[in-house]
Amino acid sequence: MLGLLETGSGFWNAIIWLVIILVLGALVVYFRNKGEDSYKKRTEQDKPFISGNPELNKEDSHLSASHIYWGFTEALKDYYHPLIDFHTGNINDYTGWIIVVTVLVLIMVGVSG
């Protein structure tokens, strides 16, 4: 069958997957259209509700990259600090790591027989 990928444990077919997604999508659209239609464009309903706080200027409301996953990196700072320190940008360290790893691999290959 065209598109059938056998993994040794099962199979995958993107065509079947797409057909299922399209059918499910059509069902979602159908049920959505059955719902109450009380939404009116360009009325109060269009405005975001932010607990009574004034709405920010649209151009100021964009969240920049540094703010995203701030909590993730803060929670993992004990992991990140040594990892960032490890990336010194110094070419001496780059070559040092090549030597260290080469020695380790030589030992492993030599010892393993």
Place this chain on the structure above:
Amino acid sequence: MNILPHLPILIIALPLLGAFILPLLNRINKKVPGIFSVLILGASLFFTILVAIKVMTVGPQVYVFGAQSTGFTLPSGLKFPIRIIFEIDAMSIFMGLITAMVSFLGAVYSLTFIQKEEGLDKYYALLLLLTVGMFGMELTGDIFNFFVFLEIASIASVALISFQALYKGEPAEAGFKYMVVSSISALIVLFAVGIFYGQYDVLNLAALARLIKYSQLDKIALGLMVPVLAMKAGAVPMHMWTPDAYSEAPAPITMILVAASQASLYALFRVTFTLYNIQLNTLTVGWVIIIFGLLSMFIGVTMAIIQKDIKRLMAYHAISQTGYMLLGVGVGLAVLADPVALQKYGITAMEGGIFHIMNHAMYKGLLFLTAGALFYRTGTRDLNHMGGLAHSMKYTTIFFIIGAAAIAGLPPFNGFASKLLIYESVYRFNPILSIIAMVVSILTLASFVKVFHSAFLGPKLPRYKEVKEVPTSMVFAMAVLSGIIIFFGLFPDVIIKNLVHPAAMSLIEQVKYSATILGGM
């Protein structure tokens, strides 16, 4: 004259000669070198496809330099080849197709991306030489010849990484760093070649594979080549040159550099499988490669998440994705001496790893090109300074979504197909490895959600009010890569059956590789 037997050499000869003609053509018109390079690389791509069809239908092809006929591998009375020979089997041509496609699209993209720069004849000449180096590394059947092409690719890469160093310091620094690590790796490879030549008096890979005894010296050669080739592929903890080089090179060159790193990865697999095969302790060396893979996957993706420079972020993802390839093929190597395990999941793991090489070249190439498109229009790589670009760069946004979904392993894109093969086969070898690979995919998705939100979503920023979609040649290159990603995702069976499975088997079947040149099975 029948040109067909000479196709393997034409793949390389065309860009090589073209590189030296370019400076002359530049005197006619400044636009000629770009168009000429596209034509040359288009012809190389066409010839590569023809050779691929021949390899898939007839079997491995050889090209003997300077012999009476191109297939005359053994001169009368000799038991080993003395000439330089290209041996093109399914794995070589698999890599050759990647190189041909990526370098052609890189040249097309460059037509407008780089047109405002000075010294374009040198840029395109170096691009052609880089392509020559990569093709040579992949097609040659001679280990010294491999070293020569590795050097050609490295020198051209250094110059291309530093291409914009005239008015910025960072490209020069990145080029210098790449030069240092490349020189070290090339010298170590040359030292290993010397070890083989000193012992066996041959440089031909097929002859070496038949003669090799896995002596103490062979172990030293292996222990030298594995880490330096892994380093050139960008494996952790020797990966630090990668974000420097990938971020500072012009975007189309970064895309080609990814394929150049994969040429080193190919060499790593060629050395371990074709040269040593089951003579080495496959479990130990397999685990060495698996550990490189695990470290690359996890450290690569976690470093990517915290980046603010879009190209550095993508460079760390390139390291992470290389980890998948190392993991898949590493598992295949670890069970190479165990026929039952190899048959049950080893071959599938290798297919996953090898398929991921091609998939990665396509989606990572596409992602670097979208990053280049953003830089072309905004003049920055800093994600903190981007936003709302989906309003004005609709095609680039769609291409980015396709590339990001593919790298994160979302169905129905190509990354999902190869990762699925890796997950399911590696799970049967060691479930923890497979679970780590899945976690890395989730983190990859998280990282690209960040890029998508920072660069494309949000209101249109006042400073980018004049921004519009990139020119046609850039859109064309991204569209072709997107089309390939979607096709490979929808019909992975076509690619696996015709390209990936034969490539995996050509690595496993060492005897067949030797017999193509030396005869006898």
